[in-house]
Amino acid sequence: xxxxxKAQQVIASIMALLALQSSIFYAFNYPALFFISxxxxxxxxxxxxxxxxxxLFDFLLSIIxxxxxxxxxxxxxxxxxxxxxxxxxxxxxxxxxxxxxEKNIAPFxxxxxxxxxxxxxxxxxxxAWEVITIGLNIPMVILPSPSLISIxxxxxxxxxxxxxxxxxxxxxxxxxxxxxxxxxxIAILIDKSLFLRRGLLPIGNxxxxxxxxxxxxxxxxxxxxxxxxxxxxxxxxxFFPMLVNTVTGLSVNNPxxxxxxxxxASSYTQSLILMRLPAAAPFIFxxxxxxxxxxxxxxxxxxxxxxxxxxxxxxxxxxxGRLNLDMVWAEIVVAAIVGSASYGVISFIEKKVTFWHPSxxxxxxx
Amino acid sequence: xxxxxxxxxxxxxxxxxxxxxxxxxxxxxxxxxYLNSSIQIDSYERQKxxxxxxDLVRDTMSQKKPLLPAPHxxxxxxxxxxxxxxxxxxxxxxxxxxxTLSSTLLxxxxxxxxxxxxxxxxxxxxxxxxxxxxxxxxxQTIPILAIAPMIIIIxxxxxxxxxxxxxxxxxxxxxxxxxxxxxxxxxxxxxxxLDLMHTYNSSRLNIFWKLRLPSxxxxxxxxxxxxxxxxxxxxxxxxxPTGAVAGLGARLLTGSYFGLTIQIWSxxxxxxxxxxxxxxxxxFISRITLKRMGVxx
Numbered sequence: 001x002x003x004x005x006k007a008q009q010v011i012a013s014i015m016a017l018l019a020l021q022s023s024i025f026y027a028f029n030y031p032a033l034f035f036i037s038x039x040x041x042x043x044x045x046x047x048x049x050x051x052x053x054x055x056l057f058d059f060l061l062s063i064i065x066x067x068x069x070x071x072x073x074x075x076x077x078x079x080x081x082x083x084x085x086x087x088x089x090x091x092x093x094x095x096x097x098x099x100x101x102e103k104n105i106a107p108f109x110x111x112x113x114x115x116x117x118x119x120x121x122x123x124x125x126x127x128a129w130e131v132i133t134i135g136l137n138i139p140m141v142i143l144p145s146p147s148l149i150s151i152x153x154x155x156x157x158x159x160x161x162x163x164x165x166x167x168x169x170x171x172x173x174x175x176x177x178x179x180x181x182x183x184x185x186i187a188i189l190i191d192k193s194l195f196l197r198r199g200l201l202p203i204g205n206x207x208x209x210x211x212x213x214x215x216x217x218x219x220x221x222x223x224x225x226x227x228x229x230x231x232x233x234x235x236x237x238x239f240f241p242m243l244v245n246t247v248t249g250l251s252v253n254n255p256x257x258x259x260x261x262x263x264x265a266s267s268y269t270q271s272l273i274l275m276r277l278p279a280a281a282p283f284i285f286x287x288x289x290x291x292x293x294x295x296x297x298x299x300x301x302x303x304x305x306x307x308x309x310x311x312x313x314x315x316x317x318x319x320x321g322r323l324n325l326d327m328v329w330a331e332i333v334v335a336a337i338v339g340s341a342s343y344g345v346i347s348f349i350e351k352k353v354t355f356w357h358p359s360x361x362x363x364x365x366x
Numbered sequence: 367x368x369x370x371x372x373x374x375x376x377x378x379x380x381x382x383x384x385x386x387x388x389x390x391x392x393x394x395x396x397x398x399x400y401l402n403s404s405i406q407i408d409s410y411e412r413q414k415x416x417x418x419x420x421d422l423v424r425d426t427m428s429q430k431k432p433l434l435p436a437p438h439x440x441x442x443x444x445x446x447x448x449x450x451x452x453x454x455x456x457x458x459x460x461x462x463x464x465x466t467l468s469s470t471l472l473x474x475x476x477x478x479x480x481x482x483x484x485x486x487x488x489x490x491x492x493x494x495x496x497x498x499x500x501x502x503x504x505x506q507t508i509p510i511l512a513i514a515p516m517i518i519i520i521x522x523x524x525x526x527x528x529x530x531x532x533x534x535x536x537x538x539x540x541x542x543x544x545x546x547x548x549x550x551x552x553x554x555x556x557x558x559x560l561d562l563m564h565t566y567n568s569s570r571l572n573i574f575w576k577l578r579l580p581s582x583x584x585x586x587x588x589x590x591x592x593x594x595x596x597x598x599x600x601x602x603x604x605x606x607p608t609g610a611v612a613g614l615g616a617r618l619l620t621g622s623y624f625g626l627t628i629q630i631w632s633x634x635x636x637x638x639x640x641x642x643x644x645x646x647x648x649x650f651i652s653r654i655t656l657k658r659m660g661v662x663x
Contacts, residue, residue, distance in 0.1 A: 097493040114496060121497035142523050199382030203390075209595035209645060210638040211602050214614075217622030217630055221433060222401075293506065304606055305622050320519055340504060 005097060006047075008090050013043030015087035035064050036084065043087075055098030059120075062092035066127055073134050081135055085128070092124055144326040152326040153333060159315070160334050167312040168338050170227040172299040175234025180291055182235075183242035184284070188272070191250045204244040212237045216302040227311075230302040237298040238291040245287035249280025282357050285350040292342040296335060394437055401433045402426035435628045444632045456612070463636055465613040466601050469529050470644075473536020474597040478590065480537065481544025488545070489552040489578070490570070499549075506542050514603050532604035532613075539600040540593035547589025551582025584661055587652035594644045602637060614640075 016039045039061050046057075065088030069081070096117055099105075105113070126146050132138070133145040140148060153160065190196040216233050223229035257279075261271045303313025312331050319327040399422070406426050410417045417425075427436040435443075447459040455461065484502070487494045514535045521531040555577050563573045605615025614633045621630035 093493065096497055097491075100492040100496050117493075117496040118500040121501060142520055195382050196386070197382075198378055199384075199386035202379075202383055203386055206638075206642060210641045211599040211634075213599065214602060214618050214630070214634045214637060217618060218434075218627065220622070221625070221627065301603060301606075305619070325520075 005094060008094055008097075009043065010047055012087045012090035012094065013040060013047060015083040015090070016040035016043050019081075019084035019087060035068055039065060039087065039091075055095045055102065058091045058095035058098060062088045062095060064088075065091070066124075069131050070127070073131050085131065089124070089128070092120070096120070140325055141323050142325075144329055148326045149329040149333065153330040156327065156330060160330060162310050163312045163315050163331065164334055164338065166227060166308075166310045167230070167299050167303065168296065171230035171302070171311075172234055172295040174227070175231035175299065176238055176291060176295040178231070179235040179238030179295075180242045180288060183239045184246055187243050187246035187250065191247060197247055197251070201244060201247060204240045204247075208240045208244060213298060213301045216298075216305045219302065220306050225306050226308055230299045230307070230311075233302040234295045234298045237294050241290050241294070242284075242287045245283045246280060249283030250276055252276075252279045252283070254279065278354075281350075281354045285346065285354065288346050289343060289350075292346055293339055296339050296342070300335065391437060394434075395427075398432070398434050398436045399423055399426045402429055405429070405433070431625050432627055435631055439628055440631045440635055443628045444635065447632065459617075459632065459636055462612055462614050462617050462633070463640060466598070466605065466615065466637075467640060469532040469604065469613075470536055470594070470597045470601040470640075472529060473533035473600060474540050474594050476533065477537040477540030477593060477597065478544050481541040481589075481593075482548055482586075484541065484545045485548030485552060485582075486574075488549055490574070502542065502545055514600065514606075518604060532601050535604040536597035536600035540597045543589040543592040543596070544586070547585045547592075548582055551585025552578045554585065555581045580659065583659060584652075584656060587648065587656070590652075591645055591648050594648060595641050598637065598641050598644065 016036065020036050020040045042057070042061065065084055069084060069088075073081075099113060100117075129143075130146045133143055138145075144152075190200060213233065215236060216229070219229040219232040219236075223232050254275075257275050258271075261275055266274070300311075300313035300316070303311045304317055307314045312335055316328050316331050319325075319331070403422060403426055406422060406429070407417075426432070427439065429435075432439070444459060447457060451458045453460045453464075484498070488498055489495070517535060518531040521527070521534065559577055560573070563577055568576070602613070602615040602618070605613035606619055614637050617633035618630055621627070621633065
């Protein structure tokens with residue numbers, strides 16, 4: 001344990017003691033009091049002796065504290081609320097810190113740990129969000145608590161589903177498929193001509209850098225208010241990243257592979273399918289991943305410029321106007337889930353297709 | 367630059383790009399005539415005017431609210447709003463670009479600093495690496511741009527208005543490429559270099575200042591180029607909900623309310639010019655810095 005961790009531990013215990021002293025006379029009922037005193041005593045003991053010093057105990061302390069706060073925060077913000085929150089936050093941090101530095105862990109648990117830590121961190125963020133919004137009585141207009149958002153989410157599943165279908169399935173997915181597909185085909189067509197490639201690559205790079213979302217109002221004039229105009233925006237947004245990446249990927253050139261295929265007298269198509277497309281796959285998947293988020297963003301923003309009365313972007317802008325922030329956050333949850341899920345699906349396919357690539361192989365070799 | 371390299375540059379880079387641009391403009395003009403013709407023919411028939419093809423070509427390129435304005439219409443509109451109007455006027459494109467540019471740069475600066483701090487703490491602290499890195503990546507799958515309007519309204523509720531809320535959107539978008547690029551860069555020193563530093567018994571701080579930080583600079587510049595482009599997008603989208611007062615995003619929004627296509631296109635072109643200039647400047651700085659540092663390209 002280094003000095004930094006020691007200092008952390010001292011502060012954490014002091015905070016726990018503070019929480020104890022301010023809650024002894026006031027609100028907390030007996031079990032909670034018992035647990036807080038437990039946290040404080042264990043913390044103090046650990047400073048002076050080397051007992052119970054594994055990260056697991058910090059983890060337990062943190063979890064116990066979180067439970068206490070969660071139970072009591074809804075009645076009225078208990079006394080000693082803030083010291084306890086700080087204390088268990090420090091314990092949570094210490095737990096992660098100690099376990100990462102632990103050397104004698106079985107590989108299986110180490111693997112499990114690297115999955116568990118981000119989940120623990122995420123849970124902590126949610127917990128802090130909930131406790132702070134409720135403890136400080138933050139009005140819903142500014143930031144609704146996660147519990148309010150989840151209630152709204154469950155209550156309006158039907159609306160959310162309709163919005164999801166309109167924005168994601170119709171606009172974003174259609175646009176994504178057309179944009180990436182046509183860029184892929186055009187990339188293969190212009191790949192044969194060095195002249196076209198030299199001309200198109202810088203222009204494609206430039207266009208990828210400019211704010212294409214701005215074209216949304218024009219697309220609405222051309223294709224109307226419904227999902228077709230949003231899909232058109234998505235097509236244009238996803239086209240150039242895909243084009244640039246595919247062309248770059250196709251020009252990856254391994255002389256040994258090329259010579260081998262030449263000695264086999266392979267045709268253009270054969271070498272394209274057997275050698276160059278697989279070699280370009282990491283680049284292509286990179287573009288597909290970038291585009292998966294771009295497509296969703298494009299579809300949602302295009303709806304701000306005008307849309308039928310359904311869709312994620314439409315709902316967000318309308319509910320913000322009505323100050324129904326819990327509904328807005330429910331829509332954001334939908335967008336976040338969809339965004340992460342589509343990114344995850346493409347990453348999964350990428351791992352299966354480009355299993356030979358160093359970035360996917362390294363974990364096996366270590 | 368010797369004569370030979372100049373000719374090579376002309377042949378390999380300038381000529382292909384120029385010809386592609388010419389093709390784009392040609393297609394653009396054809397589409398201008400094609401898309402605007404139906405409205406034009408309608409108005410001919412309503413006014414009972416005899417027309418031939420050359421009339422049609424001429425008139426489709428000079429409509430007031432065309433479906434697709436011809437490039438020269440956009441250029442003349444930009445000329446008018448940039449050079450013919452005082453820059454303090456609300457009609458000046460320079461005024462709007464300045465507003466957008468200032469929030470872009472503010473957001474970009476905060477995002478760069480935040481990204482560097484995050485990257486350093488991730489590389490230097492294992493616990494941060496384990497708990498933060500997955501969430502940094504996950505944060506980008508959330509379409510934050512889509513909720514930009516809401517963030518601005520929330521910040522307004524806190525009494526924050528004007529430049530900063532817009533800049534924060536840019537910050538959120540730009541910290542990610544910086545953080546990811548910097549983490550890669552700070553980890554890029556080869557094992558042999560690190561071993562060398564260890565044999566010198568150098569402290570972690572020393573390794574950081576003398577090895578990790580210098581070797582991360584090329585990565586930093588590469589990600590800054592991505593970040594500044596995305597900051598500009600963030601600033602423009604951030605302007606959409608503010609009641610369309612000022613900025614390129616506001617120009618887009620008012621243009622779409624009143625169907626002023628030429629105004630929309632000139633704002634778009636202006637945004638493209640801004641993006642191009644910003645990246646060009648960064649490129650220039652990065653080239654000079656890397657040359658001074660002895661990085662070979």
